[in-house]
Amino acid sequence: MNARPLTVLFMPESAYGPTNQCIGVGDVLRRRGHRVVFAAEASWRGKLTALGFEEDLVDLAPPAEEQAGQQAEQDAGQFWKDFIRETAPEFRKPTVDQLATFMQPTWQALIDGARYCEPQLRAILERTRPDVIVEDNVIAFPALLGTGAPFVRIVSCNPLEVSGPGVAPAYSGLPADDRSAWGSFRAEYDRTHRATWEEFNAWVVGQGVPPLPDLEFIHESRHANLYVFPQEADYTDARPLGPTWHRIDSSVRETDAVYELPAEVADRPEGSALIYLSLGSLGSADVDLMKHLVEVLGRTPHRYIVSKGPQHAEYELAANMVGAEFLPQTTLIPQVDAVITHGGNNTTTECLHFGKPMVVLPLFWDQHDNAQRMHETGFGYRLSTYAFTDEDMAAALAHVLDPAVRERAVEVGDAVRGREGLRRAADVIEQVGRTHADVIHAPDASDVEASHA
Structure with a gap:
């Protein structure tokens, strides 16, 4: 077997959850001696090299030009203010009513980004010549499928993203034991998304790669597909998966700094629990929501550590709280009694990994599915x-x-941690790269095509 180091190219979604997920797995591969390159979105510049990775980044839209003599980076806080002001009303709607006014426009924005960065990705692939490509995203990037290198897909959202008739429709937050609204949700999803999917699928095929599955925005890999969700909460009894699918019960990065409990919350009255509050970067940017949470939780006897997020200067914490703009979540969660979360898949699976029950306040996307699954289990x-x-x-x-x-x-x-999710994911990626490495680097392109037939 060829034991040379592999070149592994990660293409995560720009959001913190998928990128942190890839950081965790990539760090294991890096420490095994492999070359790990991130084709992440350009706003991650410098953050990944600081962790020992190579960066070859992409823009998902034309770079913002200077306005009023200020660099775009200085307006990051304003971006979140504008986004939440314009979008937060959508989060108050039932999930079926979000399909036309939030979900479809979000898919369209993701499509626009994929189309814009396609030439950049082709250039990156030419430079890096990866042995294996890992995409943690919800949308297809055709360039990643056209190199001859094996492609590994990671689903770091709730696994209802892998659909089936025996499970509730993704993004619905509907219960597993009541199918009465499943059909109407699926019909509305088809109505609001069919034209968008058809246009994107035509473009994907035009780039020289296979068509997408019906109403799906990303391909399933024929080499390996990973999904992050603990066995104890999984859906496989109702929706079995094929042999290319590998469950990674958790994928908790090991790159966070150590968190030391402040004395204000470490020394708490007997009977008072210590609770971590985090609504993610978007949820915590909704200042009115955070103020309401602070007000309500401030009247309880417990102590709280609060991830305040990008609008941290816009509200004050109650006397029974400490917090900061950003916190090292994976070293903080083990020290608390419970977690209040928006239900992002990273935080949800991290809570189960560390054995912490959670209160879930979902906002959008798969957060409703995670909230429902945690409640019903x-x-x-x-x-x-x-x-x-x-x-x-x-x-x-x-x-x-x-x-x-x-x-x-x-x-x-205890059970989840014993399954060594990070290393399990790295093993699968390494095996895919090892199995196909000699083929990928063969000098004759026809050999590559024949090997994948």
């Missing part, structure tokens, strides 16, 4: 993000702090 408690009361929050906290719930979470955490 007993690992969490779903709340109405914009309508919860003091009494609702008290009931949610009582559930997640119940000794029986916490004990079960601890047992699941």
Whole structure:
């Protein structure tokens, strides 16, 4: 077997969740001696080289020009203010009503980014000549499929993204045991997304790669597909997966700094729990929502560590709280009793990895699916993000702090950690690269084509 170091190219979605997921797996591969290159979005410049990776970044839209004598980087805070002001009303709608006004425009923006960066990706692939390509995204980038290098797909969203008739439709947040609204949600998704999908699929085929599955925006890999979700909460009993699919129960990066508990929350009254609050970069940018949470939680007897996010200067914490703009989540979660989260897949799976029950306040995308799954499996408690009361929050906290719930979470955490998700993911990627490396570097392109036939 060829034991030379591999070149692994990661193409994550620009969001923190998928990029952090790839950082975790990439760090394992890097420490095994492989060359790890990130074709991430340009706003990650410098953050990945600081962790020991190579960067060969892409723009997903034309670079912003200077306005009023200021660089675009100086306007980052304003971007989030504008985004939340314009978008937050959508998050208050039922998921089926978000399909036309939030989901479809979001897919279109992702499509526009994929089309814009296609020439950049082709140039990156020519420079790096990867042995294996890893994409953690929800949308296809045809360049990644056209090199002859094997392609590994990572699903770091809730695994309902891999659809099937026996499971609720993705992005719906609908319950597993009540199918009454599944059909109408799927019909509305088809109505609002069919034309967008058809146009994108035609472009994908025009780039010389196979067509997309019906109403899917990304291909399934024929080499290996990874998804991040613990066995104890999985859907495979209702939607079995084929042999190319590999469950990675958790994928918790090991690159975060150590978090030391401040004395204000470490020394707390007996009977007071320590709870971590994080709504992600977008949720925490909704200042009104964060103010409401601070007000309600400030009236409870517990102590809180708050990830304040990009609008950290716009609101004050209550006396029973400490916080900062950014916090090293993977070293913080093990030290708390429970977590209040937006239900992003990274945070959800990290909570299960560390055995922490959670209160889930979903906003958009797969967060509704994670909130519902945690609620119906007993690992969490779903709340109405914009309508919860003091009494609702008290009931949610009582559930997640119940000794029986916490004990079960601890047992699941022990099992999940024992499955070594990060290393399992690295093993699969390494195996794919090793299996196909000699073929990829063969001098005759016809040999490559024949090997994949």
